[in-house]
Amino acid sequence: MGAILALDGVSKSYGALRVIDGLSLAVEEGETLGILGPNGAGKTTLFNLVSGDVRADAGQIRFGGHEISHEPPHRRCRLGIGRAYQVPQPFGAMTVFENLIVAASFGSQKREKETYDSAVQVLGETGLLSKANRLAGTLTLLDRKRLELARALATGPRLLLLDEIAGGLTEHEAMELVEEIRRIQRTGVTMLWIEHVVHALLAAAGRLLVLDAGRKIAEGAPVAVMGDPLVQRVYMGLAA
Amino acid sequence: MTAAFTVSRATRASRIGGAVAAVLVLWLSTFPWWADPGWMREFEEMSCYLIFALMWNLLAGYGGMVSIGQQAFVGLGGYALLVLGNHLHVNPFLAVPLAMVATLALAVPVSFIAFRLQGGYFAIGTWVIAEVFRISIANISTVGGGSGTSLTALRGISRSTREAATFWLCLAGATAAVAAVYGFLRSREGLALLALRDSETAAESQGVDVTRTKRAVYLIAAAGAGLAGALYFLGNLRISPDAAFTVNWSAFAIFIVVVGGVGTLEGTLVGVALFYLLNKLFSDYGTWYLVGLGLLAVVVTLKFPAGLWGFVSRRFDLHFFPVHRRLIPPERDRACAT
Numbered sequence: 001m002g003a004i005l006a007l008d009g010v011s012k013s014y015g016a017l018r019v020i021d022g023l024s025l026a027v028e029e030g031e032t033l034g035i036l037g038p039n040g041a042g043k044t045t046l047f048n049l050v051s052g053d054v055r056a057d058a059g060q061i062r063f064g065g066h067e068i069s070h071e072p073p074h075r076r077c078r079l080g081i082g083r084a085y086q087v088p089q090p091f092g093a094m095t096v097f098e099n100l101i102v103a104a105s106f107g108s109q110k111r112e113k114e115t116y117d118s119a120v121q122v123l124g125e126t127g128l129l130s131k132a133n134r135l136a137g138t139l140t141l142l143d144r145k146r147l148e149l150a151r152a153l154a155t156g157p158r159l160l161l162l163d164e165i166a167g168g169l170t171e172h173e174a175m176e177l178v179e180e181i182r183r184i185q186r187t188g189v190t191m192l193w194i195e196h197v198v199h200a201l202l203a204a205a206g207r208l209l210v211l212d213a214g215r216k217i218a219e220g221a222p223v224a225v226m227g228d229p230l231v232q233r234v235y236m237g238l239a240a
Numbered sequence: 241m242t243a244a245f246t247v248s249r250a251t252r253a254s255r256i257g258g259a260v261a262a263v264l265v266l267w268l269s270t271f272p273w274w275a276d277p278g279w280m281r282e283f284e285e286m287s288c289y290l291i292f293a294l295m296w297n298l299l300a301g302y303g304g305m306v307s308i309g310q311q312a313f314v315g316l317g318g319y320a321l322l323v324l325g326n327h328l329h330v331n332p333f334l335a336v337p338l339a340m341v342a343t344l345a346l347a348v349p350v351s352f353i354a355f356r357l358q359g360g361y362f363a364i365g366t367w368v369i370a371e372v373f374r375i376s377i378a379n380i381s382t383v384g385g386g387s388g389t390s391l392t393a394l395r396g397i398s399r400s401t402r403e404a405a406t407f408w409l410c411l412a413g414a415t416a417a418v419a420a421v422y423g424f425l426r427s428r429e430g431l432a433l434l435a436l437r438d439s440e441t442a443a444e445s446q447g448v449d450v451t452r453t454k455r456a457v458y459l460i461a462a463a464g465a466g467l468a469g470a471l472y473f474l475g476n477l478r479i480s481p482d483a484a485f486t487v488n489w490s491a492f493a494i495f496i497v498v499v500g501g502v503g504t505l506e507g508t509l510v511g512v513a514l515f516y517l518l519n520k521l522f523s524d525y526g527t528w529y530l531v532g533l534g535l536l537a538v539v540v541t542l543k544f545p546a547g548l549w550g551f552v553s554r555r556f557d558l559h560f561f562p563v564h565r566r567l568i569p570p571e572r573d574r575a576c577a578t
Contacts, residue, residue: 051445077447089442091435093503097247097567102435105428106447112428120245120567132567137438155447 002065004029004190005050005159010059012045012214019045021214022059027159032181032191034205034222036198036235041211043194044086047161050192051083052076064158077107082157086164086194088144092137096128096147099136100154107155119154126150126180141168149180159190166197178203202226210235248566249426257560265415272404280407281475282516287414288472289492290512294417294505295464296493301503302425303457304437306359308490309366312350312373313462315484317343317469319377322479325393327382332393333405336413336470343466344459351458355451367487374485388480391473406475413471417464422505424460425563433457434563465489495533499540501547505561510549 003026012020019042027033037043048054050061052073061069068076077083091099100122104115123129126146131139136147145165152160162181166174174197181204184191195201201208208225210218212234218225225231232238271280292314300306320339325332350369357365378386394402424430432453436443444450473479496515501507518536522529544551553559 053441053445072449073444074447074449077445083445085442085445089439091438091442093438094431094434095564095566098431098434098565101565102431102443102448103446106432106449109447112431116245116247151442151446 002029003027003062004064005192006060006062007050008060008062010049010056010061012042012049012054012057019214020049020056023211023214023216024059025209025216027190027192029158029190030185030188031207032185032193032205034201034208035192035194035211036196036201036208036225036231037211038235040213042214043211044163045214046211047083047163047192047194050076050159051081051161074106077155077157078109080156080158081161082107082152082155082159083161084145084148084152084163084165086167088141088148090136090139090144090147090151092135094136095133096136096139096150097123097132099147099151103151103154104156107157115154118156122150122154125183126153127176142173145169153184157189159192160184162191162193162195164194164196166195166200169197174200175203198226245570246568248568249562249564251559251562253558253560254562261418265411268411269408272400272407277403280403282520284407284410284471284475286512286516287410288468288475289496289515290414290508291417291464291468291471292489293493293496293508293512294421295461295468296490297497297502297505297508298421298424298464299457299461301497302433302437303454303461305454305458306363307354307366307461308363308487308494309354309368309370310461310465310493311485311487311489312366312370313343313347313465314469314472314489315370315373315377315481316346317466318473318479318484319383320466321470321473322383322389322391322393325391326389329393332391332397332474333409335393336409336467336474339470340463340467343469344463347459347462347466350462351455354458355455367490370485370487374481377485378481384480386481388478388483390478391476394474394477406471409474410471413467417467418505418509420460420464422561422563425505425561429453429456430563495537497547499537499547501549501551501553504547504549504553506553506559507547507549511547514548 005027007023007025010020010023035043045054049056052071056069060067063079063081066079091102097119100119101112101115104110104119105112123132126149128146128150131143139147149165166177169177178200193201193205202222205222207220208222209216210225210231217234218228218231296310317339320342321335324330324335324338330338354362354366354369377383383389432443432448435448436450436453440450469484492515496511497508499514500511518533522532540548546554
């Protein structure tokens with residue numbers, strides 16, 4: 001199977017600071033790629049480049065065979081890239097249900113009424129159905145994180161970008177989340193998942209990528225990557 | 241799981257409100273047959289402020305684009321009416337909707353300039369654009385230059401016909417403006433507008449074309465301001481650059497919207513009613529009246545940050561123009577049916 005997402009020599013600098021440094025990456029359709037790295041490694045910037053919030057200075061990004069480097073975020077979303085932000089960004093003055101209607105209606109370009117059933121389904125799957133008519137601004141952090149995931153799902157993505165969605169959750173909540181991720185995996189959606197809650201990530205990711213200073217320092221099967229001395233030194237701070 | 245979820249968009253208040261509004265519009269439409277011309281003039285003037293404030297609320301209150309230069313389009317609407325009526329000899333009443341269309345057409349290139357600016361720069365930039373139009377038109381002698389001119393196109397039309405037609409146009413314009421803004425907010429595009437007000441980044445990443453939505457709102461607001469301007473100067477019979485492009489338009493709209501309740505339709509209606517009363521009772525005090533208006537706005541924003549209507553609406557959960565969609569589970573459907 002071909003790569004659904006391919007980055008080729010992608011770079012991004014802020015002033016003199018190179019945040020992403022000539023990164024190349026191929027993600028297979030249907031896989032879940034876990035992304036690790038110390039703070040400032042460029043993980044969220046990588047997501048910004050893929051979702052289009054930030055434009056790359058150099059390199060190519062291909063998604064589903066299309067060159068998307070110059071497409072604005074809304075068009076990348078319509079092509080099938082769904083994103084859950086690290087800091088939840090709910091539409092606070094709208095209800096939870098309406099949040100999903102926006103995503104379903106604009107993300108998959110449907111008429112409003114055609115989105116109601118799928119929105120209800122996603123609300124059910126993410127445990128938000130009982131809060132459907134609550135204003136999103138009144139939700140707890142856990143529910144905001146759920147909404148962030150639900151909204152990304154409602155766009156009907158082929159590729160999901162999950163940015164630290166397990167951060168701040170209790171052990172039990174994190175395991176519930178892993179179950180949800182596994183369910184999404186079974187539907188064939190490809191995922192990139194940035195996460196510091198490593199055991200949650202390892203429970204779902206088929207492959208790991210470790211970034212440091214905008215470069216790839218390790219990539220491959222989880223066990224091998226976690227055993228890599230360089231990863232242990234850079235990410236886990238172990239002496240090597 | 242056989243019964244489906246349903247989505248409700250109405251509230252009890254909205255059903256009552258809709259009926260009351262329909263009766264009110266019908267009653268108002270009989271004014272030309274029996275009402276005092278003075279009342280009609282007052283209504284006409286207030287309907288222009290209502291249309292303008294509704295548009296400002298849509299632009300700033302919902303869209304987050306705080307402009308203090310929307311008077312640019314009031315003036316353009318007024319001058320478009322003048323050119324169409326006086327120079328092109330179009331029927332002046334027919335010229336009102338045409339002036340609105342002309343304003344819309346002029347707003348398209350203006351939007352490309354204004355949209356290069358954001359936040360405070362956008363606010364000031366739009367004001368500068370309005371001043372550019374004022375000064376430019378003041379230098380065109382065929383439309384009266386700096387001292388303005390009269391709407392001669394209305395000569396030959398009997399006074400009673402003119403007064404009735406102007407009144408009906410204002411009533412129709414105000415009703416259409418309320419309906420248009422309400423319809424827009426309830427539509428799919430309205431949903432996008434509410435979303436981007438909360439987070440442009442998130443809206444964009446959910447597939448909303450933020451720039452396109454904002455431009456659509458800007459153009460609707462400009463067309464509405466053009467309509468307000470055309471109607472205002474149709475009733476006024478005279479136009480000058482200083483009156484047409486005065487920043488007072490934006491100042492009054494901000495007063496109406498902020499005191500009434502920013503980001504709600506009801507708030508604008510409440511604000512206009514209050515503005516009318518204050519204007520009627522205190523406008524003879526000149527400068528002190530304006531000082532009073534400013535003080536009142538300060539006090540209201542401190543005591544009722546959501547505006548007078550926002551306070552009432554929250555206190556009693558009252559929504560005459562609901563824009564939300566309520567998801568109703570099947571269980572409750574059955575309960576309602578039995």
